[in-house]
Amino acid sequence: MMTFLTIVAVFLVLFVIGQVLGVFELSAKLRGRNVYDVTEKESKVQSVMMLVFLAAYFTFILWQVNKWGGSTLPVPASLHGVTTDTLLSITWWIIIPMFVLTHILLFYFAFKYVYNKNRRAEYFAHSNKLELIWTAVPTIVLTILILYGLNTWNSITTPLTDDVDHIKMELYAKQFDWTARYSGADNKLGSADVHLIDATNPVGLDVRDENGNDDIIVKGEFHLPVNVPVQFNFRSQDVIHSAYMPHFRAQMNCVPGMTTKFKFTPTITTAEMKQITKNPDFNYVLLCNKICGAAHYNMQMAIIVESQEDFDKWLAGQKPFKAEEAPAMEVEKTVVEDTAVEAVEQVEADKAEI
Amino acid sequence: MSGNHHHHEEDFIFKYIFSQDHKMIAKQFLITGGLMGFVGIIMSVIFRLQLGWQGEPFPFLESFMGDWAPNGVLDPDKYLALVTLHGTIMVFFLLTAGLSGTFSNLLIPLQIGARDMASGFLNMLSYWFFFMSSMVMISSIFVEGGPASAGWTIYPPLSALPQAIPGSGLGMTLWLTSMALFIVGSLLGSLNYIVTIMNLRTKGMSMTRMPLTIWAFLITAILGVLSFPVLLSAALLLIFDRSFGTSFYLSDIFIGGKVLEYDGGSPILFEHLFWFLGHPEVYIILLPALGLSSEIISTNSRKPIFGYRAMIGSMLAIALLSFLVWGHHMFVTGMNPFLGAVFTFTTLLVAIPSAVKVFNYLTTLWKGNIVYTPAMLFSIGLVSTFITGGLTGIILGDSALDINVHDTYFVVGHFHIVMGLSAAFGMIAGVYHWFPKMFGRMMNNKLGYAHFWTTIVSAYGVFFPMHFLGLAGIPRRYYTNSNFPLFDDFIDMNQMISVFAILAFLAQLIFAYNFFYSIFKGQRAPQNPWRSNTLDWTTPVEHLHGNWPGEIPEVHRWPYDYSKPGAEEDFIPQTVPLAEGEFDEGHTEDEH
Numbered sequence: 001m002m003t004f005l006t007i008v009a010v011f012l013v014l015f016v017i018g019q020v021l022g023v024f025e026l027s028a029k030l031r032g033r034n035v036y037d038v039t040e041k042e043s044k045v046q047s048v049m050m051l052v053f054l055a056a057y058f059t060f061i062l063w064q065v066n067k068w069g070g071s072t073l074p075v076p077a078s079l080h081g082v083t084t085d086t087l088l089s090i091t092w093w094i095i096i097p098m099f100v101l102t103h104i105l106l107f108y109f110a111f112k113y114v115y116n117k118n119r120r121a122e123y124f125a126h127s128n129k130l131e132l133i134w135t136a137v138p139t140i141v142l143t144i145l146i147l148y149g150l151n152t153w154n155s156i157t158t159p160l161t162d163d164v165d166h167i168k169m170e171l172y173a174k175q176f177d178w179t180a181r182y183s184g185a186d187n188k189l190g191s192a193d194v195h196l197i198d199a200t201n202p203v204g205l206d207v208r209d210e211n212g213n214d215d216i217i218v219k220g221e222f223h224l225p226v227n228v229p230v231q232f233n234f235r236s237q238d239v240i241h242s243a244y245m246p247h248f249r250a251q252m253n254c255v256p257g258m259t260t261k262f263k264f265t266p267t268i269t270t271a272e273m274k275q276i277t278k279n280p281d282f283n284y285v286l287l288c289n290k291i292c293g294a295a296h297y298n299m300q301m302a303i304i305v306e307s308q309e310d311f312d313k314w315l316a317g318q319k320p321f322k323a324e325e326a327p328a329m330e331v332e333k334t335v336v337e338d339t340a341v342e343a344v345e346q347v348e349a350d351k352a353e354i
Numbered sequence: 355m356s357g358n359h360h361h362h363e364e365d366f367i368f369k370y371i372f373s374q375d376h377k378m379i380a381k382q383f384l385i386t387g388g389l390m391g392f393v394g395i396i397m398s399v400i401f402r403l404q405l406g407w408q409g410e411p412f413p414f415l416e417s418f419m420g421d422w423a424p425n426g427v428l429d430p431d432k433y434l435a436l437v438t439l440h441g442t443i444m445v446f447f448l449l450t451a452g453l454s455g456t457f458s459n460l461l462i463p464l465q466i467g468a469r470d471m472a473s474g475f476l477n478m479l480s481y482w483f484f485f486m487s488s489m490v491m492i493s494s495i496f497v498e499g500g501p502a503s504a505g506w507t508i509y510p511p512l513s514a515l516p517q518a519i520p521g522s523g524l525g526m527t528l529w530l531t532s533m534a535l536f537i538v539g540s541l542l543g544s545l546n547y548i549v550t551i552m553n554l555r556t557k558g559m560s561m562t563r564m565p566l567t568i569w570a571f572l573i574t575a576i577l578g579v580l581s582f583p584v585l586l587s588a589a590l591l592l593i594f595d596r597s598f599g600t601s602f603y604l605s606d607i608f609i610g611g612k613v614l615e616y617d618g619g620s621p622i623l624f625e626h627l628f629w630f631l632g633h634p635e636v637y638i639i640l641l642p643a644l645g646l647s648s649e650i651i652s653t654n655s656r657k658p659i660f661g662y663r664a665m666i667g668s669m670l671a672i673a674l675l676s677f678l679v680w681g682h683h684m685f686v687t688g689m690n691p692f693l694g695a696v697f698t699f700t701t702l703l704v705a706i707p708s709a710v711k712v713f714n715y716l717t718t719l720w721k722g723n724i725v726y727t728p729a730m731l732f733s734i735g736l737v738s739t740f741i742t743g744g745l746t747g748i749i750l751g752d753s754a755l756d757i758n759v760h761d762t763y764f765v766v767g768h769f770h771i772v773m774g775l776s777a778a779f780g781m782i783a784g785v786y787h788w789f790p791k792m793f794g795r796m797m798n799n800k801l802g803y804a805h806f807w808t809t810i811v812s813a814y815g816v817f818f819p820m821h822f823l824g825l826a827g828i829p830r831r832y833y834t835n836s837n838f839p840l841f842d843d844f845i846d847m848n849q850m851i852s853v854f855a856i857l858a859f860l861a862q863l864i865f866a867y868n869f870f871y872s873i874f875k876g877q878r879a880p881q882n883p884w885r886s887n888t889l890d891w892t893t894p895v896e897h898l899h900g901n902w903p904g905e906i907p908e909v910h911r912w913p914y915d916y917s918k919p920g921a922e923e924d925f926i927p928q929t930v931p932l933a934e935g936e937f938d939e940g941h942t943e944d945e946h
Contacts, residue, residue, distance in 0.1 A: 014867055017801075038725050038799060046726035046803065050734070053807075057814065064819055071843035072825035073758075088755055095745045102712060102741050109719040110734055113655070114726070120924060121657040121917040122721040125939050130717065131664050131710065138709040142702050145752065149702075150695050152754035157691035175518065175609070194606040195613050204608070234688075238609040239512040240621055242686065242761060246827030249758040253687045255621055256511055257605030260688030281839060289761045289829040291505045292512060293519045294430045297832035 040115055047114035054107035058100075073246055074277050077284065077305065079229075079265040080156045081249035087152050094141060159231065160263050166229040169222075171286065172203045173234070173241035173254040176295035178286055179203055180222035184214030184320055194237060194256075204237070205321055213322040216315065221302035222286075225311035229265040244289035245303065247273070253290060266305045273305075372482075374474030377897050379481050380460035381792055384785070386481075387452020390488055392866070394443035397436045399859050404428040406852025408834040408845075422500075430833045434503040435521050437831055441506030442491065442529070444774065446536055449639040451484045453781045454578075457642055458547045458571040460788060464890035465565050467556025467907060469900045472549040476542045483539030487532045494528035502529035505831060507628060510603040510621050514596050517610040526596070530589045537586045544575035544582075551575075556889070558909035563928070563940035565888050565913045566659060569666050570645020573673045574638050580677070581634040588627035595619070622687055629680035636773050637676045641669060643780020644711065644740075647733035649913075650787050651715060653886045654730040655722030656924045658914035661714040662939065668707035668714075675704050685753045686760050694753045701751035708744050712737065723917065723924070727884065728802025732783035735810045736776050742814075743772025746821065764824020770817045782809075782865065789869075790883050794895045795876030801868040808861035815854030819847050887913045887927045912940025 076085050113121075160166045168183040179202055183189045190205050190212015197204040205212045224230055234243050236254035243262075244251045252262040274282045288299035306314070373379060400419075403412055404427070411426035422432040459477065463470055471477045494501040503521025504513035508529065516523040551572045555564070594600040595616070603624045604616035652659040659665060681689065681697035715737045724730065746768045749755050759765065782805075789797045828841050835841040835848070882891040889909065893901050907929045915926040920933075932938055 017867065038727055042799065042803075043724065043726040046731065047724070049807065053810070056811075060814070061818065064822060068819070068822040068826075068843070068847060072822060073827050084754055084758065087752070088749065091749055091752065091755065095748060099741065099745050102716065103738065105716050106719070106734065106737055106741070109716060109722075110724065113719060113722045113724050115656075115723050119723055121655060121723040123658060123916075123918050124660065124717070124721065125658040125914065126661045126663070130713075131661050134713040135706060135710055138706050142705055142748075145748065146699055146702050149698055149752040149754050153691065153695055153698065153752075156754060156757070157694070194608045197608045197613070238607055239515070239518050240509055244761075244827070244829065246758060251686045251757050251760055255688065256607050257618075257620060258622070258688065285838065285840065287829065287838070290509075291434065291831045294434070294833075296434075297430070297834055298837045300838070 038115075040117060043115045047111045050107045050110040054103060057103070074273065075268070076247070076249050077266055077268040077273060078248040078250065079267055080152075081247075081264070082267075083152050083155065084249045087148055090148065091145065094145065159261060160229055164229060166231055166263075167225070168231050168233070170203070170233040170235060171243050171254070173236040173243065173288065173292075173299075174238050175293050176288070176299040177219070178243075178288075178299065178301040180218050180301065182216040182218070182315065182318075183211075184216055186211060186214055189233060190215050190321070192235070197237065203235075207322065213320065215321045216318045217321060218318055219301075221304055223304045223306060223311050223314045224266050225308040226266055226269045226305050228308065229263060231263045232261065234260045234262070239292050240290050241288045241292050241299070242290035243286060245284065245286050247284050251289060269305045269307065270303075271306070372478060374470070374478045375897075375899055376459045376463050376471050376474070376477060377792070377901075379477050380456050382481050383451060383455030383459060383484065384792070386485055386488055387448050387455060388866075388869075390443050390491075391448035391452060392862075393492070394440050394448060395859050395862060397440040397443070399856055401428065401433055401436045401440070402852040402855040404433055404833070406849045406855075408836050408848070428833075431503060431520055432500060433833045434505070434519065434831065435500045435525070438502050438505055438508075438521070439491070439495070442502070445506060445635065445639065446533070447488060447491070449774070449777045449781065450540065450635070451536070453639065453777060453784075454571070454574055454642050455481070455484065455543060456781075457567070457646060457784050457788070458543065458575065460792060461565075461567050461890060462547055462550050462571055463554070464791070464893060464901060465568055465888050465913075466551060466554060466559055467889050467909065468550060468554035469902075469906065471546050472554060473546055476546050480539045480543035480546065483535050483542065487535035487539060490528050490532035490535060494525045494532065497524045497528065499523040499525055501525040507625075507632070508592070509628075510592060510595065510624050511607055514592060514604060515607070515609060515614075522596075527593075530593055530596075533589055534586060537582045537589075540578055540582050544578040547571055547575040548579065556906045556909055559889075559928075560940065562663070563909055563912045563938075565645075566648040566662070566665055566669075567642075567645040569669060570641045570648075573669050574641045577634045577638050577641075577673055577676065581631040581638075584627055585631035588624055588631070591627075592624065622684070622689070625684050625687060626680070629683045630677075632683065633680040634673075634676045636769075637672055639773055639777045640780075641673070643736060643777040643784075644669070646780045646784040646787070647736045648715075649888070650727075650729045650733045650783050651718055651737075652914050652916060653787075653884050653925075654725045654727055654733075655718055656725070656916045657718055657722040658916055658939065659714070660717035661710070662912065662914060664710055665714055668710045671707040672704060675700055675707075679704065679751075682751050682753070682756070685756045698751065698753040702748065704751070705744070705748055708740075712741055712744075725884075727786065728797070728799060728806055729783040729787035731803065731806040732779045732786065735806065736779040736783065738810075739771050739775040739779060739813075742818075743768055743770075743776065747772060758827070759824050761830055762824035763820040763828050763830055766830050767817045767820030767824060770820075771814075775813050775817070785869070787884065788890075789872065789876075790879030790895070791890055791893075793873050793876070794879050794897070795872050796879050796883065797872040797876060798868050801864055805861055805864045805868065808864070809858060812854040812858035812861060816851050816858060819851055823847070882927075885923070885925050887915060887925050889928055892927065892929060911938045914939065 076082050168187050168189055170181040170189055172179040181203060188211040190209040192204040193206055194204050196206060234252050234254040236256045241254040242251060243254055248264050250262055250264050252260050270284060274280055284303035286301040286303055288296055409427060413426040415423035416426045422429055499520040501521055502525045503519050512518050513522050513526055551568060591602040595602050595604055601616040601619035603621050604619045607614040607616055648659050678700040679697060681693060682701040685694050750768055786797055786802055823844055828835060879895055881895055892907055909928045910931045911928055913928050917924045918926055
C-alpha cells in the first residue's frame with residue numbers, strides 16, 4: 001500500500017511540475033520573450049550562486065575536518081609508518097593549497113566574468129610563457145614528491161636480511177579467517193603445500209620439512225614484541241585476500257599460488273596505544289581488504305603488541321606444530337574449525353537478526 | 355520495405371530501430387546508456403540504504419527484491435552483487451557506451467563536415483552489440499545464484515569459483531558474455547570513429563582546425579582499440595579456466611574441503627591484463643567529457659579555449675601515459691618493488707598534463723563573458739570535480755602512501771569524484787548543450803539550474819566524506835562496519851552519505867523529467883541556439899540523412915574565434931572565410 005501511495009505521490013508531483021512549467025511558458029510567451037534565452041539576470045543569479053557554492057563547499061570541508069578529522073587513524077605504530085605519515089603530510093601541504101587556490105580562481109572567475117552585453121570577452125588564445133610556467137612548476141614539485149616517495153617505498157619494500165635480528169612469521173588467509181604461524185626457535189618457516197591441508201594441518205605444513213616442526217600456529221589473535229622487526233610471509237588457500245593492518249601502515253595481498261612479503265617494526269604496545277587513543281578497549285587489528293566473499297566484512301584477527309618478556313611468555317604457552325602426538329592435534333582442530341565456523345555464523349546471525 | 359523508387363522514404367523500422375544514420379544511433383546510445391545508468395544508480399541507492407542504516411529493515415525492498423532482501427534487509431551476497439553490477443554498469447554501460455557512443459556518433463560527422471560515419475552498417479552493428487550486451491547484463495540479475503558478485507574488477511579466483519561466491523556461477527558466465535559483446539560493439543564503433551575522422555573531414559578541416567571534442571573522441575577511440583582487446587583476451591582466458599579446466603589464473607586452491615586440480619596459474623596475470631585495459635578505460639571515460647566541456651566552456655565564455663594546442667598535447671600525453679600506469683592498481687599485490695617504483699614515477703607524471711588542462715580551463719574563464727546555460731554550469735562543475743578528485747590521485751599514485759589507503763574508501767571517494775562525477779558532469783553538460791541538435795527542441799533552463807545545484811551539492815555530500823572513512827582505514831566493499839569498534843565514529847557519516855545519495859538520485863529525476871518533457875513539449879530550437887562556431891550548428895534543425903541539404907560547407911578557420919577583435923558579432927563560424935590579412939589560430943605550416 002505504501003509503495004502504491006509513494007508511486008502515486010511521485011506521479012502527482014511530476015504532473016504538478018509539468019503544469020507549472022506549462023503555465024510558466026505560456027505566460028512568458030504572452031510577455032513576448034523567449035524563455036530559453038538565458039537572460040543577463042539569470043546568468044547574474046547563477047554567477048552569485050558560484051560564490052555561494054564556493055563558500056558552502058569550503059565550510060562543508062572544514063566542518064568535516066572538525067567533526068571527523070580526529071577519528072582517522074592515530075599515530076603510526078610502526079617504524080616506517082612515521083616516514084609514511086611524514087610523506088603524507090608533505091603531500092597534503094602541496095595538495096591543499098593547490099585545491100584552495102584553483103577553487104578560488106575557478107569560482108571567482110565564474111562570478112566576476114558573468115555575461116554583460118556591453119562588455120566583450122578578451123581574445124586571449126594562448127601564451128607560451130604562461131603555459132611553460134604551469135608545465136614547469138608541477139614538474140618540479142612532482143619531481144620532489146617522486147624522489148621522496150620512491151625513497152620511502154624502497155626502504156619499506158627492502159626485505160630484512162639475516163644479519164638483522166627479526167621474527168619470521170606467516171599470515172595465512174582463507175574464507176573467512178586468518179591463521180598466524182610463527183617460525184619457532186629456528187626462525188625458519190617450514191614449507192607447506194595446499195595438498196597437505198586437512199583438519200589437523202590447517203595451513204598444509206609438510207611434515208618432512210624439519211623447519212616446520214617447531215612452527216607455532218595460532219588463531220583468533222597474534223602477538224608481536226615491540227621494537228623487533230617482523231618479516232611477514234602471506235599466503236592464501238582459496239581466493240585473493242589482503243592483509244591490512246592500518247595502524248602499522250601495512251598492507252599486502254594474499255594470493256593463492258604464491259607467497260608475498262612485507263616487513264615492519266611495531267613501535268607502540270597495545271597498552272601504550274590505549275593511552276594515546278584514550279580508549280581502554282583499543283586493539284590493533286588485522287582485517288581483510290580484498291573482496292573475498294559474503295563474510296569479507298568480518299574477516300579479522302586481533303594483534304597484541306607487548307614487551308619482549310610478555311611476548312616470550314605468551315609464545316611459550318602456544319603449542320608447536322609437532323610437539324605432541326595426535327590428542328593435541330584434536331584440540332588444535334576444534335579451535336581451527338571454530339573460528340572459521342564463527343565467521344560464517346556471524347553472517348547467518350546478521351541475516352537472522354532482522 | 356521501401357523500394358528503390360522512393361528511397362528517401364524510410365519506414366519506422368529502418369528509421370528508428372535498424373537505423374544507419376549516425377544521429378539516430380547517437381540517440382539510441384544515449385537512451386540505452388541512460389536507462390542502464392538509471393539501473394546503476396538505483397542499485398547504489400539500495401546498497402547505500404544498507405550502509406547508512408546497517409542491518410535495519412526496509413520492508414519495501416523485500417516487496418520488489420524478494421529473497422535478495424529477506425525481511426527488508428539486503429543479503430550480504432546480494433550486497434556484493436549490487437556493488438559489482440553498479441560498478442560495471444556505470445563504468446562501461448553509462449560512461450563508456452552512453453557517453454562516447456552518444457557524442458562520438460552525434461558530433462564526429464557533424465563537426466568535421468561528413469555526411470555520415472565511414473560505415474553506417476558497422477555503426478549500426480556497434481549499437482546492436484551494445485544493446486545485446488546490455489540485455490545479457492540485465493538478464494544476469496535474474497539467474498540462479500545471482501549476478502556476478504566479485505567486484506567490477508572480477509579478480510579470479512573469486513570470480514572463477516562458484517564455491518567461493520554464488521555469483522560466480524551462471525551470473526559470471528553472463529557477465530563475461532555481456533562484456534565480450536560489449537567489447538565487440540566498442541571496437542566496431544571506435545574503428546569507425548577513427549576512420550571517419552582521418553578520412554572524411556570536409557575541405558579546410560585540417561587536424562588543427564578540429565574542435566577539441568573531435569580530438570578527444572579520436573584519442574578515446576585509439577585508446578579503446580588498443581586496450582579493449584586485452585580485456586577480451588583476459589575474459590576469454592577466464593572463460594577457459596572456468597569452463598574448460600585450464601589454469602591460466604588458478605593454482606594451489608583448497609576450497610570446500612578439497613584441493614582443486616588447477617596448477618601453475620597466477621591471479622596476478624589477470625590483474626595485469628585487466629588493468630592494461632582498466633587504466634586506459636579511465637581516460638576512455640574521462641577524455642570525451644573533457645572534450646565536451648572544453649567546447650562548452652569556450653562557447654559560453656564567448657572566448658577562445660586557452661592553449662588549444664596545449665590542450666591537444668596534454669590529451670595525447672595523458673593517453674600515452676595511461677598505457678604505462680596500470681600497475682598503480684597493484685602496488686600491494688606483491689609485485690617486484692622496482693616495478694612499483696616505475697609505476698609510481700609514470701603515474702605521478704600524469705599530474706603534469708592534468709595541471710595544464712586545469713589552468714587552461716581557468717584561463718579560458720578569465721576575462722570571459724560567461725553565459726550560464728545549464729551545460730556551462732555542469733562544465734564548471736566538471737573542472738571542480740576534476741581538481742578535487744585529481745589531487746587525491748597524487749596520494750594514491752605514490753606507492754608508499756598507497757599501501758595504507760589501497761582498497762579503502764579513500765579510493766572510492768577519489769575515483770568517484772575524478773572519474774565518475776567528472777565524466778557524468780561532462781555527459782550531462784553535453785546532453786543539455788546538444789539537446790537542440792538531437793531533438794530540435796530546447797530543454798528547460800530553470801529545471802537545468804535546479805538539477806545542477808542539487809546534483810553538485812549531493813554528489814560532494816556523498817563522496818567527499820569518504821576520504822575520512824579511508825583515512826580511518828575502512829575497507830571498501832564491506833557489507834557493514836559494525837564488526838569493528840574502530841569504525842563506530844562513522845555511523846552518522848554513513849547515514850549522511852546515504853541521505854545525500856538519495857538526494858542525488860532524486861535530482862536525476864528532475865533531469866529525466868526535463869529530458870523527456872522537452873523531447874515532446876520543449877520550445878522549438880533555433881538553428882544555432884548558443885551562437886557557436888562549429889559546423890554542427892550549420893545543419894538544419896530538422897534532421898536530414900546526409901546532414902546538409904546542399905554542398906558540405908567548407909571550413910576556413912579554427913573553431914574558437916569568439917570575441918575576435920574587429921568582428922562585429924562575438925562569434926565567427928568556421929565557415930566564414932578569413933578576412934584579408936586575418937590570422938587563423940588553427941593554421942598549419944604548409945598553408946602559408
